[in-house]
Amino acid sequence: MIAEGVAPPVSSSRVKGSPVRAIQIDRFGTPDVLSLVEAPQPEPGPEEVVIRTVATSINPVDDKTREGAIGEGTPPLPMTLGWDLAGIVVDGGSSGLRAGERVIAMSHQLSSGRGTWADLVALPAQAVAAAPEAVSLVEAATLPLAGLTALQTLDWLAVSAGERLLVAGAAGAVGGLALQIARARGIEVDALVSRDAQVAFAHGHGAGLVATDSSDLQERSYDAVFDTFGAFVTEAVADGGRYASIATQAGPVPDLSARGVRTTVNQVREDGAGLNELTRLVDRGSLHLRVHSTFGLHEIQAAHERFLQGSLAGKITVTF
Ligand SMILES: NC(=O)c1ccc[n+]([C@@H]2O[C@H](COP(=O)([O-])OP(=O)(O)OC[C@H]3O[C@@H](n4cnc5c(N)ncnc54)[C@H](OP(=O)(O)O)[C@@H]3O)[C@@H](O)[C@H]2O)c1
Structure with a gap:
């Protein structure tokens, strides 16, 4: 090193x-x-x-x-x-x-x-x-890769200011950037992290509630869920909401169409315009x-x- x-x-x-x-x-x-x-x-x-x-x-x-x-x-x-x-x-x-x-x-x-x-x-x-x-x-x-994945998946989730977002894996490479980008857009973000050592990071970057146990999440309360590790915390998403996973290896998100929830497993794409947006966010602090x-x-x-x-x-x- x-x-x-x-x-x-x-x-x-x-x-x-x-x-x-x-x-x-x-x-x-x-x-x-x-x-x-x-x-x-x-x-x-x-x-x-x-x-x-x-x-x-x-x-x-x-x-x-x-x-x-x-x-x-x-x-x-x-x-x-x-x-x-x-x-x-x-x-x-x-x-x-x-x-x-x-x-x-x-x-x-x-x-x-x-x-x-x-x-x-x-x-x-x-x-x-x-x-x-x-x-x-x-x-x-x-x-580049982590930032574009965060940005493109947030764009698919189309969360607007005032809506509630849950990021699962919010202290990871993609999750940590998704948390910060969402906060910069005025979105209320809660976080699911894997261990106590990650709680301070998530709070420090703008998360409201930070849970280490998915059973502590309020049921059917999030307009959108961004799942970075295949947690499939589907009970957390509100009826009519959106659920995006990026964990290709975990397979598809369970079918939630009966509750009116749209789902996807998002795949990152090359995207110079997206990189420019990320650069602006870094330079703005x-x-x-x-x-x-x-x-x-x-x-x-x-x-x-x-x-x-x-x-x-x-x-x-x-x-x-
Ligand atoms: N589809 C795509 O285009 C795309 C693009 C980028 C990444 N990915 C995939 O997305 C995943 C995340 O990528 P990354 O770069 O962000 O990885 P990462 O930095 O390792 O982040 C994953 C995060 O999830 C946490 N986590 C794991 N299991 C958990 C659990 N049971 N409860 C709560 N948190 C948990 C990890 O915590 P610990 O540190 O404690 O393990 C870590 O903070 C990878 O599987 C990657 O292959 C897919």
Whole structure:
């Protein structure tokens, strides 16, 4: 693990043709299948931007992909992993982004096979946005996937100011951002968390009631429920309300149509406009980003081992 310190200057140029470093797997398994390899430079297509990666973060999907738990739809091996990226534009193409700009991006690695854990990454311009100015690129690397999931799911739930929202898993990466975004929108938020150590975080970020036991939640009282871990606390949602899960692995939300409740299992999408909104929230001070610990690229196996241990308060970031 490395301490946060003064980062070396990051080059916004590249020597065409020379290989880049990338974190790849050529088989599925425990963290020791992760290796640092030399890979060809990406060739940008039309409307694509080339970015030099400064930092990334580990998401549950990276862990599941490495294990081979995704199954159908996994990109072919060998593959470069990674969805999150914070870095510096090297070639903005026709996007309007200029070389040297600080940016964030999310790559839907499972559908495109384009992982962000490489020195240089080419991504569609519409998946890229300006990075927040108020935080470091290491902190910014915690934002793209978790933030877009929070934002897009809140948009599906269409909760308006004055309505009541329950966030289950409100101290997690997605839940913690969903809680803060909802509060910034004037929504009343209660929280379900897994342990006493998370109660102060949820209160401190604007939650009203914070429960560690779902039986403490008032029945049929929430206009909307945002479920980040497959809690399926369906008794908490009001008749006629909305219930969104993001826990794909837990399967569909039970059918609540008899009570007039709309349900979904939401899937995150690449979304530069959404990233711009998240950047504005960070720069306004409405969204606080949490780094649990930072590892160097050579420590990627140790970073995954720490991720697997759980009990995190913030995200694990990796610097290039
Ligand atoms: N569908 C999509 O597009 C999408 C996008 C992003 C994430 N996801 C999925 O969403 C889930 C959450 O992602 P994340 O990055 O936010 O993970 P995370 O940071 O690990 O957050 C999960 C949170 O849920 C809490 N939790 C787990 N079991 C609980 C329980 N029984 N009661 C109360 N809280 C509980 C965890 O607490 P502890 O720390 O105590 O375990 C943690 O705070 C993952 O399964 C991920 O794969 C899906």
